[in-house]
Amino acid sequence: MNHLKVIIIGAGIGGLTAGLTLRRAGYAIEIYEKTNEIRPAGAGISLWSNGVKVLNSLGLGDEVAKIGGLMDVMEYRSHRNELFNRISLHPVIQTVGQRPYPVSRTALQSLLLKAFNSDTETVKLNAQCIGIEQDEHRVTAYFADGYQTSGDVLIAADGIHSQLRDYVVGHPVELRYANYVNWNGLIEIQEDLGDKNTWVIYVGEGKRASMMPIGNNRFYYFFGCPMVKGTWVEPEYRQQELKQIFVGWPFPVQRLIERLNPYESNRLEIHDLDPLETLVKGRVALLGDAAHATTPTLGQGGCQAMEDAEILSRFLLTTNLGVEYALKRYEAERKERTSTLVLKARKRADMIYGKDPELTQKWYEQLKQETERDVTDALCKTILGGPFH
Ligand code: FAD
Numbered sequence: 001m002n003h004l005k006v007i008i009i010g011a012g013i014g015g016l017t018a019g020l021t022l023r024r025a026g027y028a029i030e031i032y033e034k035t036n037e038i039r040p041a042g043a044g045i046s047l048w049s050n051g052v053k054v055l056n057s058l059g060l061g062d063e064v065a066k067i068g069g070l071m072d073v074m075e076y077r078s079h080r081n082e083l084f085n086r087i088s089l090h091p092v093i094q095t096v097g098q099r100p101y102p103v104s105r106t107a108l109q110s111l112l113l114k115a116f117n118s119d120t121e122t123v124k125l126n127a128q129c130i131g132i133e134q135d136e137h138r139v140t141a142y143f144a145d146g147y148q149t150s151g152d153v154l155i156a157a158d159g160i161h162s163q164l165r166d167y168v169v170g171h172p173v174e175l176r177y178a179n180y181v182n183w184n185g186l187i188e189i190q191e192d193l194g195d196k197n198t199w200v201i202y203v204g205e206g207k208r209a210s211m212m213p214i215g216n217n218r219f220y221y222f223f224g225c226p227m228v229k230g231t232w233v234e235p236e237y238r239q240q241e242l243k244q245i246f247v248g249w250p251f252p253v254q255r256l257i258e259r260l261n262p263y264e265s266n267r268l269e270i271h272d273l274d275p276l277e278t279l280v281k282g283r284v285a286l287l288g289d290a291a292h293a294t295t296p297t298l299g300q301g302g303c304q305a306m307e308d309a310e311i312l313s314r315f316l317l318t319t320n321l322g323v324e325y326a327l328k329r330y331e332a333e334r335k336e337r338t339s340t341l342v343l344k345a346r347k348r349a350d351m352i353y354g355k356d357p358e359l360t361q362k363w364y365e366q367l368k369q370e371t372e373r374d375v376t377d378a379l380c381k382t383i384l385g386g387p388f389h
Pocket residue numbers: 009010011012013014015032033034035042044045046047048051127128129130157158159160162163182184268287288289290296298299300301302303304305
């Protein structure tokens with residue numbers, strides 16, 4: 001279809017990538033963002049090869065390579081520093097045809113924003129969408145300040161706490177607490193923290209601590225520990241909190257806790273969404289976390305938002321049967337892929353964080369037996385299940 005006007009709500013990874021894929025398809029795009037400054041939540045993100053391929057197809061391959069970390073090896077260790085396995089990621093790169101790039105979120109967000117903003121089209125800030133109406137010809141978005149705009153398609157890319165999701169699904173949808181807390185941030189790479197090309201993951205006692213190299217000589221670090229809902233710790237007490245949780249863990253973990261800047265750390269209760277029965281309503285489509293928020297245990301949430309953007313633009317561009325038809329095809333294509341990954345990530349979170357301690361113990365044993373081939377096959381299966389094989 002030619003000459004569509006597309007309204008996108010939300011300028012996160014999903015909204016901005018959709019803006020780029022849909023503009024590449026030749027459409028007029030308006031992106032509305034409720035905050036007055038685009039501030040990414042969280043410090044780092046691992047863009048697996050499927051996400052990177054979407055950026056490559058947008059001509060952003062060189063840019064993402066510049067901000068990405070060189071992650072050559074993946075290493076699992078126990079909380080007593082026993083090496084469970086150490087695996088080269090090169091067989092994965094060879095099989096899927098693209099390196100993964102762990103990046104800082106700020107760098108990724110500004111790369112996408114810079115690519116989207118042009119002399120004629122820029123993201124409109126301070127624009128909180130509060131409602132949508134549609135008929136068989138148009139869809140209209142209403143904003144908190146009284147502004148309204150109409151178009152042919154509306155993409156609700158308004159994140160995990162989406163206000164527009166209930167409209168699409170037709171009833172209120174609750175998030176599900178995943179029963180653990182995640183702390184994350186960035187720290188300069190130092191030799192006594194870990195190898196600069198290695199993603200190290202320490203696991204034990206139903207908890208984990210990890211460091212992953214991103215661009216500009218930094219590690220993206222994260223910790224996870226099961227916890228009841230509703231806890232909060234101010235930044236100044238976070239090192240103390242982490243020291244208690246990870247007492248007796250290997251020296252690199254202790255040093256990381258000592259040296260991290262708590263005022264630049266994040267502490268989040270992790271939630272996900274049960275797979276939704278529908279992702280579209282007429283001319284409106286959910287995209288990214290609004291459609292399929294996931295626990296981050298496969299590192300695929302942002303990558304799936306990018307895949308959504310790719311598929312949506314393909315289906316709109318390659319049919320003349322109308323917008324609603326194209327969105328239904330988008331839904332059919334994305335529902336199974338994203339539901340499978342959300343449930344897989346949930347199962348993995350339960351295993352990592354000791355929901356059933358016996359299963360978690362078995363997983364530690366299994367990590368010791370896993371071959372490079374086992375790990376490579378699992379990663380490739382996830383990556384290759386998307387639009388770019
Ligand atoms: P968001 O990034 O949340 O963007 C939504 C935007 O919409 C926001 O800017 C918001 O302000 C705006 N908005 C909201 N409501 C309105 C409104 N009413 N009107 C206008 N604007 C609105 N993914 C990976 O691929 N790899 C990883 O390694 C990874 N690690 C993660 C680690 C953690 C701890 C967490 C929590 C997530 C991780 N993810 C990862 C998932 C990834 O962060 C998300 O999937 C991704 O950010 C979703 O992008 P989005 O654009 O859908 O939503």
